[in-house]
């Protein structure tokens with residue numbers, strides 16, 4: 655099995671057991687809270703803080719073309735998309751299993767301005783400069799070819815478009831770093847190399863403007879704009 659297939663397989667199982675995954679992402683229930691504390695040293699406030707920072711660059715009245723990659727089960731983004739009735743939203747993920755949950759969630763919430771597509775962030779099936787905004791929550795620590803992912807997101811973003819999101823960075827918490835290395839990487843959920851807060855800042859400053867990078871424990875949150883010219 656190649657690396658992409660291994661990752662797809664790992665997230666297929668999470669899609670099935672999505673209640674545990676979703677609880678972890680939202681810090682709800684005993685299991686969710688325990689994982690967040692043990693792995694991430696985070697409480698509910700930390701979770702809400704990083705998730706809010708990952709999305710706050712999108713204006714409240716956003717009405718353009720928006721890509722989310724990867725959507726996963728949509729546990730974080732679908733409730734947010736409900737607040738953007740005038741946007742044209744496209745969600746993409748490598749795992750059909752995870753994405754099926756996101757589709758169900760969007761249907762349950764009555765969101766109509768949204769479509770879903772299975773695909774690879776390293777080879778996005780869109781024309782250059784197609785989107786006014788790209789959101790990527792908790793994706794870059796999973797993507798197998800991160801350079802291709804950065805390049806592709808840049809390519810499909812319109813000039814002056816917003817790129818925002820969050821993901822795991824190494825070097826902020828030794829305990830979290832050890833669990834990522836010894837458990838998450840072995841299970842196929844996370845794939846090195848991992849950014850640090852500093853390396854991400856430098857990378858984004860080299861590609862974008864209005865770069866804002868901050869972290870909540872081992873999760874980095876970022877927002878930037880593609881240059882106008």
Ligand SMILES: C[S@@+](CC[C@H](N)C(=O)[O-])C[C@H]1O[C@@H](n2cnc3c(N)ncnc32)[C@H](O)[C@@H]1O
Pocket residue numbers: 658661662665679723724725726727728729730746747748749752773774775776790791792793796797798
């Ligand atoms: C940790 S989940 C994050 C999902 C969601 N954004 C969230 O915050 O809950 C990582 C997701 O990345 C997806 N993924 C991994 N490699 C990918 C690739 N090459 N292209 C698209 N999605 C990919 C996985 O299928 C999985 O759904």
